[in-house]
Amino acid sequence: MRRGPLALGPGGEFDRLRAIFARLGAAARDLGDDAALVRLGGTTLAVSIDLSLEGVHFRTDWLSFKDIGWRATAAALSDLAAEGARPIGVLVALGIPSDDGRRTTDDAVDIMAGVGAAARSVGARVLGGDLARSPRYLVDVCVLGIAERPVRRSGARPGDGLWVTGRLGGAGLALATLRGGRRLPRALVRRFARPAPRIAAGRWLARRGARALIDISDGLAGEAGQLAAASAVRAEIALERVPCWPGVTPRAAARSGEEYELLAALPRRFGERDARAFRRATGLALTRIGACTVGHGLRMTDHGRRITPPPGFDHFPAR
Amino acid sequence: MRRGPLALGPGGEFDRLRAIFARLGAAARDLGDDAALVRLGGTTLAVSIDLSLEGVHFRTDWLSFKDIGWRATAAALSDLAAEGARPIGVLVALGIPSDDGRRTTDDAVDIMAGVGAAARSVGARVLGGDLARSPRYLVDVCVLGIAERPVRRSGARPGDGLWVTGRLGGAGLALATLRGGRRLPRALVRRFARPAPRIAAGRWLARRGARALIDISDGLAGEAGQLAAASAVRAEIALERVPCWPGVTPRAAARSGEEYELLAALPRRFGERDARAFRRATGLALTRIGACTVGHGLRMTDHGRRITPPPGFDHFPAR
Numbered sequence: 001m002r003r004g005p006l007a008l009g010p011g012g013e014f015d016r017l018r019a020i021f022a023r024l025g026a027a028a029r030d031l032g033d034d035a036a037l038v039r040l041g042g043t044t045l046a047v048s049i050d051l052s053l054e055g056v057h058f059r060t061d062w063l064s065f066k067d068i069g070w071r072a073t074a075a076a077l078s079d080l081a082a083e084g085a086r087p088i089g090v091l092v093a094l095g096i097p098s099d100d101g102r103r104t105t106d107d108a109v110d111i112m113a114g115v116g117a118a119a120r121s122v123g124a125r126v127l128g129g130d131l132a133r134s135p136r137y138l139v140d141v142c143v144l145g146i147a148e149r150p151v152r153r154s155g156a157r158p159g160d161g162l163w164v165t166g167r168l169g170g171a172g173l174a175l176a177t178l179r180g181g182r183r184l185p186r187a188l189v190r191r192f193a194r195p196a197p198r199i200a201a202g203r204w205l206a207r208r209g210a211r212a213l214i215d216i217s218d219g220l221a222g223e224a225g226q227l228a229a230a231s232a233v234r235a236e237i238a239l240e241r242v243p244c245w246p247g248v249t250p251r252a253a254a255r256s257g258e259e260y261e262l263l264a265a266l267p268r269r270f271g272e273r274d275a276r277a278f279r280r281a282t283g284l285a286l287t288r289i290g291a292c293t294v295g296h297g298l299r300m301t302d303h304g305r306r307i308t309p310p311p312g313f314d315h316f317p318a319r
Numbered sequence: 320m321r322r323g324p325l326a327l328g329p330g331g332e333f334d335r336l337r338a339i340f341a342r343l344g345a346a347a348r349d350l351g352d353d354a355a356l357v358r359l360g361g362t363t364l365a366v367s368i369d370l371s372l373e374g375v376h377f378r379t380d381w382l383s384f385k386d387i388g389w390r391a392t393a394a395a396l397s398d399l400a401a402e403g404a405r406p407i408g409v410l411v412a413l414g415i416p417s418d419d420g421r422r423t424t425d426d427a428v429d430i431m432a433g434v435g436a437a438a439r440s441v442g443a444r445v446l447g448g449d450l451a452r453s454p455r456y457l458v459d460v461c462v463l464g465i466a467e468r469p470v471r472r473s474g475a476r477p478g479d480g481l482w483v484t485g486r487l488g489g490a491g492l493a494l495a496t497l498r499g500g501r502r503l504p505r506a507l508v509r510r511f512a513r514p515a516p517r518i519a520a521g522r523w524l525a526r527r528g529a530r531a532l533i534d535i536s537d538g539l540a541g542e543a544g545q546l547a548a549a550s551a552v553r554a555e556i557a558l559e560r561v562p563c564w565p566g567v568t569p570r571a572a573a574r575s576g577e578e579y580e581l582l583a584a585l586p587r588r589f590g591e592r593d594a595r596a597f598r599r600a601t602g603l604a605l606t607r608i609g610a611c612t613v614g615h616g617l618r619m620t621d622h623g624r625r626i627t628p629p630p631g632f633d634h635f636p637a638r
Contacts, residue, residue, distance in 0.1 A: 036408070041361060049448065088357060142461035
């Protein structure tokens with residue numbers, strides 16, 4: 001899911017999710033992480049579901065239908081990356097507007113082609129699906145994986161370093177560019193339309209003893225607050241260290257959502273030499289942006305000066 | 320899923336699904352059954368996804384939000400029943416209209432209460448969820464189960480008897496009553512709003528050597544055609560033997576969708592004594608309505624006279 005329902009973040013969606021899962025009572029367990037973990041014999045299954053709606057998560061004039069399928073699937077697979085899990089398969093429910101002269105059959109085929117390509121890119125397959133007539137396009141993706149060394153968002157301890165994969169801000173820049181009616185440069189198209197779920201990165205970090213992992217779907221600041229709340233630590237982040245997409249300020253990078261990079265709490269002994277090994281293994285940068293300390297909440301500084309963290313993204317803002 | 324995409328049924332939705340899954344190519348396997356099966360070590364996981372949309376699968380003036388949650392979950396669990404599987408858990412994506420003075424927070428909580436109750440009724444739990452703002456309500460449920468003796472829809476052989484659980488036609492009668500603006504009698508409310516997924520029945524039949532199982536979500540006639548196509552047999556059904564809800568004709572019962580009873584192909588030796596044992600174990604009737612023979616398609620008779628089978632339900636009728 002995009003947000004951990006039991007973590008102590010702010011915002012209307014959180015209050016709503018808390019109310020919902022509180023009501024579920026004993027029927028609900030293992031909530032409050034990117035994916036749920038289920039023990040099955042000697043195996044730990046990681047599962048998650050991720051809903052993408054036209055007009056909320058995507059626009060059909062900004063992305064091709066194949067890209068829409070890829071992006072929805074990558075968003076769901078990102079939840080498995082944040083558990084250090086290896087994907088097995090995906091199930092997909094599609095809502096497709098009824099035929100009114102438009103080529104909606106082809107649209108559904110194109111969406112599923114994107115779903116299949118994203119699944120194949122991480123060694124997963126399409127296990128099943130459902131299809132219904134809907135006033136707007138919708139793509140709901142449920143992902144299944146195996147977590148050999150599951151990493152929750154709750155295991156960080158004071159003293160751990162906070163590291164982030166890749167560079168942040170590309171998705172936000174792409175959105176701003178599209179909203180301004182301008183065309184995306186090729187690198188941003190790839191970043192925005194075909195985000196690569198950080199499966200290999202998550203598994204590498206899990207093997208190297210990551211204490212906590214979370215994917216950056218709702219912005220670095222928001223996710224760092226989630227990780228801190230779940231782990232009962234304070235997250236301290238130096239804004240000037242945040243690795244930024246070219247042309248993006250650190251502040252914009254820290255609030256950019258749907259980045260699908262990983263934020264990791266790693267033991268103090270994990271250092272720059274290990275980060276270089278990570279880069280050799282995955283092709284991605286791994287940047288230390290702060291640390292966990294005793295306390296709670298998120299403390300953000302800019303060249304040593306305390307600043308107010310930027311807000312996260314919320315589908316249901318509090319009124 | 321509501322329909323097996325690779326089976327040879329008629330209709331627009333089938334053509335569409337075939338095109339989609341053909342395009343998936345090597346990424347897709349095990350499609351064409353109620354649930355997908357995944358081998359994991361010594362365990363067989365059964366998974367399925369089922370999308371319920373306001374205005375297509377439910378109306379908020381016909382059902383309470385708790386009933387909407389229950390019904391969507393029961394529909395998905397019915398796919399596990401049709402594999403003879405034991406449910407473990409469900410993941411749920413909700414689309415909820417944005418607050419415009421209506422009590423939509425409570426609506427989401429109520430839907431999830433229904434989801435949780437349906438899951439608990441078969442020993443499953445809510446593993447996770449997602450929530451988004453949506454112009455209309457939507458409930459997408461992904462179910463996970465363990466199939467100790469998986470039963471596909473493709474294992475029927477000539478000579479097998481065709482049996483159906485419970486009584487058919489209640490859901491269709493409820494729909495007709497609601498469409499006519501009349502109130503539902505209490506028994507029909509239960510049948511329509513709180514259908515019981517036939518988990519215990521499916522597991523019992525799997526243990527007793529069922530060759531093929533399918534759930535009756537799109538009408539008996541349509542599902543019998545699916546089972547016949549997948550098994551490469553002819554299904555022969557005597558309409559007058561179909562067990563009917565009080566006040567429903569056999570013809571109406573045979574076309575009624577969203578019944579969530581099971582159609583089973585059982586070896587010839589399975590007889591009335593076994594059906595009584597089934598009834599003692601599950602509290603449900605099990606009625607022999609026909610047999611599988613050499614050939615293909617569905618052959619329906621009414622007191623020995625050949626009749627044209629009623630059509631199934633299709634969300635995407637061919638133009």
